[in-house]
Amino acid sequence: MNTNTPAIEMRGIEKSFGTNPVLKNVDFSVSVGEVHALAGENGAGKSTLMKILQGVYQKDAGEILVSGEQVQITDTFAARKAGIGMVFQEFSLIPTLTVAQNIFLTNEPTKFGLIDDAKARKLALDIFKEMEVEVDPSRTVESMPTALWQLTEIAKALAQNAKVLIMDEPTASLARNEAEGLFALIERLKTRGIAIVYISHRMDEIYRIADRITVLRDGSRVLTESLKKVSPEQIVEAIIGRKAAAHLVHKNRSAKISKEVVLEVKNLSSGPKLQNVSLQVRRGEILGLAGLMGSGRTELVNTLFGILKPTAGTITINGKQLDISSPQQAIQNKIALIPEDRRAQGLVLDHAVTENLTLPLLDGLKSSGLLSKRKILARSKEIIEQFDIRLAYPGIRVGSLSGGNQQKVVIGKWLGTNPEILLMDEPTAGVDIGTKSEILDLVRKIADSGKSVILISSELPELLSVSDRILVLKDGHVSKSLNREEIPSEEFLQLAIQGAA
Amino acid sequence: MSTKTSTNTALNMLKRFEWRQNIIYIGFAAVFILFAVLLSDSGFSNPNNLLNIFRQTATISIMAVAMTYVIAAAEIDLSIGSVAGLAAVVTAMTINSYGLIPGILAGLAVGAISGAISGGLVAWLKVPSFLVTLGMLGLVVGVARWITASAPVPIADQTYITIFGGGDIGPIPGLLVWVVVAVTIGAIVMNKTKFGRHVRATGGNLVAAGFTGVKTAKIKFMVLLISGIAASFAGMLYAGRLQSGRFQWGTGDELSVIAAVILGGTSLFGGRGQVVGSLFGALFIGLINNGLILAGLDVSQQQVVRGAIIILAVALSRKK
Incomplete structure (x- = not known):
């Protein structure tokens, strides 16, 4: 040749x-x-x-x-x-x-x-x-x-x-x-x-x-x-x-994880893809979910957020057993989900950044019963600054931003509702390395502020760099629960996921 | 082909049987049998009555063939009813002043011109077809009323009436022949030619079609042009059947035509086009109109029942 x-x-x-x-x-x-x-x-x-x-x-x-x-x-x-x-x-x-x-x-x-x-x-x-x-x-x-x-x-x-x-x-x-x-x-x-x-x-x-x-x-x-x-x-x-390249190194967190259990899930099932899953998340903790495609990770967070209906099991938040059967109920109970496909599920691409950011917050942005443009803009600017979203002007179409900045808009949108439990499904998918490390830093900051995070990622170095604990799912059930210290290397986790270890 | 492979093919076809695309045939047969039983005393199954259904739905059927292309390309044409009306009066006036052939050409020119204007605006200026053809609907009907002072224009030319409406070929109504020709050409072009394929590609994924080399703007222009010409042809059939041109001919037909196309299994979101299904959608609507009249419902009741049946049928045909 x-x-x-x-x-x-x-x-x-x-x-x-x-x-x-x-x-x-x-x-x-x-x-x-x-x-x-x-x-x-x-x-x-x-x-x-x-x-x-x-x-x-x-x-x-x-x-x-x-x-x-x-x-x-x-x-x-x-x-x-x-x-x-x-x-x-x-x-x-x-x-x-x-x-x-x-x-x-x-x-x-x-x-x-x-x-x-x-x-x-x-x-x-x-x-x-x-x-x-x-x-x-x-x-x-x-x-x-x-x-x-x-x-x-x-x-x-x-x-x-x-x-x-x-x-x-x-x-x-x-x-x-x-x-x-x-x-x-x-x-x-x-x-x-x-x-x-x-x-x-x-x-x-x-x-x-x-x-x-x-x-x-x-x-x-x-x-x-x-x-x-x-x-x-x-x-x-x-x-x-x-x-x-330091973003992929596990950093010790600045705040201690409290002993207080925020979310407790017992024997949760939903359809054939999620069976008998139990887990606990403490205040300020980042729980990583690892597993192959189809292992039930997305189904788990979707069930916690009320998109999928649980067929068995209980969800307890702050000691109160709750019936979460719709996203509205999840939001009321201070749960937020950053979905896997941000373009389809997280954003209205044709709308302005301001409109997207404030969509879940509109109740608090009224004056004399009508939406206040001034309040919307002010609130948006706060979020944009807080999350370092890079854009030409707040009224720009979300669809015209880069993937990383779109993802920051989704995160900012949901953190604006001040949730206690944040579910994130592949938040760094299709995002460049610079923004990736910013998002991971953001996840750490969110947990440090006393919120609990459940994070799905298929990129193991990423998962290892932020998680305090990692739950390995396989065929819809929990196959392993590992503290971060128990995982010596990426290979070890990879083997656990493949079911070989 | 061996028996084994043909059984396999049949099995595969059964597996891929698409509810949405084929419900019209089941619905048509069900309603037909229902009416045949319930309305047997009122003469529903009488061959003359059945031919009448064909006659009355001929114009809808022909416009539905063209609309299938428009909707398959993910566009819409709301102006067809008005275009049919204008074509009817222009044909009548031109026949009366200049004779048969100029009349036919003038009638077709109405649709070609309005279709070309709509198509050009949609294809190259990227104005949504919903807005363009909504505007065209009003504009065209205005022109038709203006040039006739809202009065009917009678047609005396017997040749025209025979060809475009009233005439029979043996026992077969001429209108039926026009419908069969339109549906046959429409179905072959949709399924077996590059143009039809490219229409569905344009409606299925505009960007992908463009990157693959489909001239999507030209396709959009062409489907609206064809729709305009088909509408004016339908208007000329109205004029022939009713022996006059009136601006009211075709008024409101756009809704029946769109309903027929959707009933026939064509997706309102584009990418699919079932020409034969559209014909049966049109016949289905004709069947219901006819059955309700025979059942003795008055006009207002007919409208209510017809509306409800169409909503139900469209809802069913959208089910995956």
Whole structure:
């Protein structure tokens, strides 16, 4: 295989939005059959660079070469013609069409001028066979689990003869075994000479799958190196630009955890996914929930918040047994939930930050019976300052903020209600490293102020860095309860989760 | 194909049977049987009565075929009733002054022009189709009243009346032929051509369709253009059947048409389009109208019962 000529090469790419430069003289190349990781904080320029490659944005300066030949990528059609395929983070399939119809959309095989769906199905099946995966091409996309959506997207790119695949956080919505399947597929694609740009925040994955890494920071390329020659610390330092990977180290908390039990759950069950769970949380304590996808973590917090109805068991808060069967009741009892999918469940993306922040607080923001704009703005400004939410002005649309700042808005919104028990479901998912450490610090601060936190995270270092105690869930029940001191290493916890220890 | 694979295919089809998309056929059959039993004395099952149902719903059916495309693309067209009325009067006036062919062309031009204006505004200026076509609804009916001074325009041209409404081909009403042609073309284009596929892709996920290379703006323009032309064609059928052009022809039809399309299994959120289902949705509405009249309900009672049945049916067809 000729690895001398890169599959794609971007040279001296410059791009500004208005007067704001987002890419400064960036070089980036991917060899044939190489997996090249692209890392950087949100806003570092990763997605802009990739959108230029896909023809969504136009570069201001620089050149792009595909297989050694200069190409003009003026729009998405040109990019596809040049062999650049994208596996989107937010899926790019038509849910109501079948797998085969999606794969050949705009490229449908025809017979006598009409679409030949049977042939499309057969061709799709051939592609899946080559990928060594099993997907039924005649199913509609919406009826399949998301892991299969991604395979469909990859098949779609391959059907268009893509030489380069751009994968943006491809494991974000996958369970562990599904992610393993994806990694195996990536290996097979490599041997076929497909070049892959792999965008990810997850260090373990990058080491697992990538050959080289390029790090962008503030629009400039700060590192390109073979992963054999670079340590995780060096990568993190390149990404955040300061000697501070310290956010993943467990810090002793400044405030003592009190003896007082705030929340006591006994034999709680809800449907088949949550069985007989008992736990205690004390004032000022951070309880981490670990477990695989589908282990019942989300179901547990959703039941505590009244979204799922308990079928058995009791919930006691401050010594009082309560019947929590709706979120309203949970809120009244000073419980708040920061949900897993902030875009769908936590925010009204089209509304202003002020409106989102004060939505649960409106009762306290009235004057003479009507909502007071002045009070809403004042309260919002307090929260924005308290949580260091970075925005141009408080009235800006939430949807236009970065992922990390959106998450801070969700947290600020619920802490505004002054809850005693805060449930957080994957609060750092899809957030860059800088904001991640801010959110983790925030969690510590919240607990130090005498609130109790139950935190779900799939990223174990993160869980280990903040939790006082970790509950491991498996198949809907508690398989282990561990004090932080009892966990010597990430590997130990990983084994406990897998059920091997 | 071997028997085994065909049984498997049948099993798979059964497994994938979608309640929402097929309830209309069950509902249609159920209501049909119910009326046939209850109203047997009133002549419901009389072939003439059944053909009448077809005649009366022909205009709704044809507009529903086009509306299926509009809704599958996640747009809406509220102007079709008014466009039908204007097309009816323009056709009548033009036939009276210039003859048959100019009349037909003028009638079709009404829908083409209004559809192109709505479509252009929606596709390229990104104005929501709900607002554009709501405005067009008022504008078009205003024009129709203005040019006729709100008076009916009689049509004397027998050829026109025969082709567009009154005529029969043997025992088959001409209107039935128009409906069959429209539904056949509509169903094939929706399921078997790139255009139909791209309409559903546009409605299913606009951004993804755009990134994949579907010209989504053009698709939106086209569906509203087609809807306009279909509406004016329906208006011309009204004019033929009722032997005159009046601005009232088609008034309120948009609601029946939208109900027919949703009943037929097309999602109001776009991405799905069931042309044959829309036809049965239209026939279902016609069936109910007819049954209620035969049952002897007066007009106000008919309206109440019809409204309730449509709400119920749409609610059922939305169930997953």
